[in-house]
Amino acid sequence: LLSAHSASLEILNNGDLIAFWFAGSKEGKPDVKIWSSNFKNQQWDLATPVVAPETLSFKLNQFIRKVGNPVVYFDNKNNLHLFVVSVGAIGGWSGSSINHLVSYD
Numbered sequence: 001l002l003s004a005h006s007a008s009l010e011i012l013n014n015g016d017l018i019a020f021w022f023a024g025s026k027e028g029k030p031d032v033k034i035w036s037s038n039f040k041n042q043q044w045d046l047a048t049p050v051v052a053p054e055t056l057s058f059k060l061n062q063f064i065r066k067v068g069n070p071v072v073y074f075d076n077k078n079n080l081h082l083f084v085v086s087v088g089a090i091g092g093w094s095g096s097s098i099n100h101l102v103s104y105d
Contacts, residue, residue: 003027003033004035014025016040020050020070020082027068028092034070051084056099063089081103 004023011017017039024032027095034051037044069085080103087096 006069008070008072010072010080012074012080013078014040018072018080019044020072022068022070028066028087030066031067032066034067034082051082051101053086054074056086060086060099065089068093077086 002023003026005021005027007021009017010049017019018036020034020040022032022034022044024030026032029054030078032053033049035047036050037047039045051067051070053064053067056067062085066087071083073081075081082101082103084099084101085093086099087093087098
């Protein structure tokens with residue numbers, strides 16, 4: 001079974017949509033990742049994982065146990081901002097952190 005929720009989407013300058021959500025076998029499980037897909041030419045692209053606990057751990061140089069709740073926005077300088085909640089070694093969602101990722105391309 002697959003559990004997916006917390007979708008967030010944004011309209012890009014060219015009119016395409018980009019969506020982010022988290023999905024895996026069950027919320028809070030180690031296989032949950034942040035996924036993304038683009039809507040262009042009247043269809044959605046194949047979804048791809050863009051943030052996993054292990055990749056965020058590497059980037060932050062700290063242990064990340066789980067990720068979730070992505071929120072995206074496109075600023076007036078053509079940068080795509082993605083906010084992702086992460087949970088480390090201690091506590092659950094109440095001890096989580098908000099991570100800010102930016103794509104300049």
